[in-house]
Amino acid sequence: MATIRDVAKQAGVSVATVSRVLNSNGYVNNETKKKVDEAIRQLNYKPNAVARSLYKKTSKTIGLIVPDIVNPFFPELARAVEDTAHKKGYNVFFCNTDENVEKEEHYLEILLQKYVDGVIVASNTLTAEKVKELNIPVVSIDRKITAEIPTVVVKNKEGAQKATSYLKEIGCERIAHLRGPHHIDNANERADGYLEEVGSAPWFQSSYIADGNYVMKTAIQATVELLERHPEIDGIFAANDVMAIGAVKAAHRIGKMVPEELAIIGFDGISMAEATTPELTTIAQPIYDMGTAVTDLLVKLIEKKPVERTFLELKVELIERESTRKQNNNKGGREHGAKDHSSRQY
Amino acid sequence: MATIRDVAKQAGVSVATVSRVLNSNGYVNNETKKKVDEAIRQLNYKPNAVARSLYKKTSKTIGLIVPDIVNPFFPELARAVEDTAHKKGYNVFFCNTDENVEKEEHYLEILLQKYVDGVIVASNTLTAEKVKELNIPVVSIDRKITAEIPTVVVKNKEGAQKATSYLKEIGCERIAHLRGPHHIDNANERADGYLEEVGSAPWFQSSYIADGNYVMKTAIQATVELLERHPEIDGIFAANDVMAIGAVKAAHRIGKMVPEELAIIGFDGISMAEATTPELTTIAQPIYDMGTAVTDLLVKLIEKKPVERTFLELKVELIERESTRKQNNNKGGREHGAKDHSSRQY
DNA sequence: ATGAAAGCGCTAACAG
DNA sequence: CTGTTAGCGCTTTCAT
Numbered sequence: 001m002a003t004i005r006d007v008a009k010q011a012g013v014s015v016a017t018v019s020r021v022l023n024s025n026g027y028v029n030n031e032t033k034k035k036v037d038e039a040i041r042q043l044n045y046k047p048n049a050v051a052r053s054l055y056k057k058t059s060k061t062i063g064l065i066v067p068d069i070v071n072p073f074f075p076e077l078a079r080a081v082e083d084t085a086h087k088k089g090y091n092v093f094f095c096n097t098d099e100n101v102e103k104e105e106h107y108l109e110i111l112l113q114k115y116v117d118g119v120i121v122a123s124n125t126l127t128a129e130k131v132k133e134l135n136i137p138v139v140s141i142d143r144k145i146t147a148e149i150p151t152v153v154v155k156n157k158e159g160a161q162k163a164t165s166y167l168k169e170i171g172c173e174r175i176a177h178l179r180g181p182h183h184i185d186n187a188n189e190r191a192d193g194y195l196e197e198v199g200s201a202p203w204f205q206s207s208y209i210a211d212g213n214y215v216m217k218t219a220i221q222a223t224v225e226l227l228e229r230h231p232e233i234d235g236i237f238a239a240n241d242v243m244a245i246g247a248v249k250a251a252h253r254i255g256k257m258v259p260e261e262l263a264i265i266g267f268d269g270i271s272m273a274e275a276t277t278p279e280l281t282t283i284a285q286p287i288y289d290m291g292t293a294v295t296d297l298l299v300k301l302i303e304k305k306p307v308e309r310t311f312l313e314l315k316v317e318l319i320e321r322e323s324t325r326k327q328n329n330n331k332g333g334r335e336h337g338a339k340d341h342s343s344r345q346y
Numbered sequence: 347m348a349t350i351r352d353v354a355k356q357a358g359v360s361v362a363t364v365s366r367v368l369n370s371n372g373y374v375n376n377e378t379k380k381k382v383d384e385a386i387r388q389l390n391y392k393p394n395a396v397a398r399s400l401y402k403k404t405s406k407t408i409g410l411i412v413p414d415i416v417n418p419f420f421p422e423l424a425r426a427v428e429d430t431a432h433k434k435g436y437n438v439f440f441c442n443t444d445e446n447v448e449k450e451e452h453y454l455e456i457l458l459q460k461y462v463d464g465v466i467v468a469s470n471t472l473t474a475e476k477v478k479e480l481n482i483p484v485v486s487i488d489r490k491i492t493a494e495i496p497t498v499v500v501k502n503k504e505g506a507q508k509a510t511s512y513l514k515e516i517g518c519e520r521i522a523h524l525r526g527p528h529h530i531d532n533a534n535e536r537a538d539g540y541l542e543e544v545g546s547a548p549w550f551q552s553s554y555i556a557d558g559n560y561v562m563k564t565a566i567q568a569t570v571e572l573l574e575r576h577p578e579i580d581g582i583f584a585a586n587d588v589m590a591i592g593a594v595k596a597a598h599r600i601g602k603m604v605p606e607e608l609a610i611i612g613f614d615g616i617s618m619a620e621a622t623t624p625e626l627t628t629i630a631q632p633i634y635d636m637g638t639a640v641t642d643l644l645v646k647l648i649e650k651k652p653v654e655r656t657f658l659e660l661k662v663e664l665i666e667r668e669s670t671r672k673q674n675n676n677k678g679g680r681e682h683g684a685k686d687h688s689s690r691q692y
Numbered sequence: 693a694t695g696a697a698a699g700c701g702c703t704a705a706c707a708g
Numbered sequence: 709c710t711g712t713t714a715g716c717g718c719t720t721t722c723a724t
Contacts, residue, residue: 003716003717003718004717004718004719005717015717015718015719016719016720019718019719019720020719022718022719023719025719025720026720047717047718048716048717048718049718050716050717050718051716051717051718051719052717052718052719053718054716054717054718055717055718055719055720056718056719
């Protein structure tokens with residue numbers, strides 16, 4: 001590969017001049033600039049980003065740390081992050097931690113050694129202290145770590161309330177909740193939202209809440225048990241779409257019709273929710289927008305540009321599909337006015 | 347951040363000595379090593395990977411170029427690549443090209459400037475010529491580019507034959523094919539496999555092959571038209587799972603029962619295929635293994651270790667689920683002996 | 693407007 | 709066994 005020296009020699013100027021035209025700063029005569037450009041072209045010269053990084057102490061790269069890209073929530077997020085980063089001239093290092101603290105800290109260390117300018121984390125295990133030590137901007141997505149760390153999340157509680165009250169509106173009278181892990185904030189917030197809506201209903205029992213752990217397999221099992229214990233249940237709010245899909249399978253397995261006998265609503269808005277039969281009604285997060293927002297935020301922090309707010313709470317949206325329909329149990333189901341905001345393309 | 351100089355000063359030795367203990371090469375007295383280690387600990391020193399890269403002309407990073415991480419085939423692949431790379435001490439830059447040549451070439455250029463040691467591409471648009479210019483190892487996954495570029499693929503034709511003959515075995519007598527894009531090799535190979543099995547059957551018509559373009563929306567439309575034009579069709583081999591899911595939806599929409607009236611089999615083995623009702627029978631690719639294999643291959647090339655073969659063609663596996671069952675059309679369906687190798691976990 | 697030269701943090705001869 | 713030193717390729721004062 002040609003270096004800046006080769007270009008300088010070829011153009012008959014000094015490396016400083018070449019550097020000047022490369023970065024278009026400082027004065028440089030139009031004629032000499034032409035010579036340099038020509039030399040660059042002839043040699044097919046590309047500046048060495050590593051050398052530049054070493055000097056400038058910045059690398060135009062960021063780290064993206066997710067638990068597991070295979071989790072259907074993350075591909076779209078990762079795509080948004082990469083798109084936005086690329087647009088702003090940054091490359092992204094891609095890391096999976098499986099929610100494992102050591103792995104996470106190890107990655108952070110490596111990223112730091114590689115001079116990343118900032119990092120985006122989706123993590124529950126990261127402490128504020130560790131982040132401080134890094135001395136580079138860190139932003140959190142989907143999970144709030146501490147008040148000091150800039151964060152992009154969605155209105156989980158509000159979404160959960162929306163889901164639950166929607167089930168009430170279409171006529172469900174015994175609504176259960178398939179909740180996520182107790183150590184994950186957004187799972188607790190969603191459970192809170194559910195409780196807010198039905199916690200004080202005369203029919204409510206704490207055993208209407210089942211642990212699904214955000215995983216399909218567990219959710220299937222939990223739903224089967226739930227429905228066997230409580231055959232009166234006519235609506236389920238699952239705290240994520242994966243569990244909602246599990247719930248659909250469970251219902252199918254024990255012969256409950258969805259949505260006729262049992263309405264099911266999920267949370268997230270992952271594309272897998274459109275693969276099911278019936279297609280899943282869900283509270284959709286603006287996943288791509290979240291990715292864009294965190295990345296914008298991070299880049300602003302890196303480039304020390306002013307940021308308005310460091311805590312963004314984005315809105316969620318009810319997408320009505322087939323897994324919920326007005327229940328015709330003539331006990332008072334009301335008309336529901338929501339339109340289908342689905343992104344179905346056919 | 348502390349530098350090697352700081353450590354040297356703190357330990358009362360020269361930077362060379364520090365470098366020696368860092369890289370554990372060259373002789374260094376055990377006592378001085380201890381002093382150095384202690385200084386490193388005290389200063390919480392971490393060597394600067396950029397400076398090291400600059401000197402060594404290698405960065406311990408690789409690039410991963412995929413069309414779109416949102417495409418359900420790629421998250422698992424990306425995960426495998428990242429896992430394997432990490433295990434071998436490499437980080438991975440993550441790039442989405444949308445199959446766009448300019449974007450792809452642009453990424454390659456940037457990666458090159460950033461000194462990546464090698465790159466893994468999933469691309470149809472890359473030319474051998476471009477790869478040559480790079481002067482670093484490049485390996486291709488899922489798509490063969492040219493003979494010179496080391497590649498990991500699966501036995502597409504064989505898998506397609508397996509899918510088609512399986513449909514015959516369970517009693518289908520009018521088997522259609524939902525094919526992928528004409529410019530993608532694996533789509534053509536899968537179509538070839540299908541043709542091999544049924545192309546000369548008395549009932550065969552070229553209009554039994556529909557273009558689905560690997561996309562759900564298109565596949566739904568194509569399947570509806572196909573079934574309206576040819577109501578006699580009792581089996582569909584879709585060239586990927588996403589289209590197979592589309593076919594299931596199409597069948598559902600026009601009131602054909604799957605699998606009773608219409609058997610559907612996909613290709614890929616993505617997890618989404620387990621979210622559907624009925625769950626999808628498919629020809630599964632060993633996606634994770636493919637990722638591991640390309641990464642191993644790439645790292646060997648980078649480190650100039652001997653590689654046995656530079657063209658790996660992995661086996662696919664039939665996973666029987668619910669979307670295909672022995673057709674009871676008493677016209678001669680035979681027993682089929684395949685076991686369920688499904689990864690269903692419940 | 694241009695060039696010389698120092699230095700980013702590290703590694704690897706080479707000398708001792 | 710350890711230290712001195714010359715780079716890796718680039719950017720940026722500081723002179724001129």
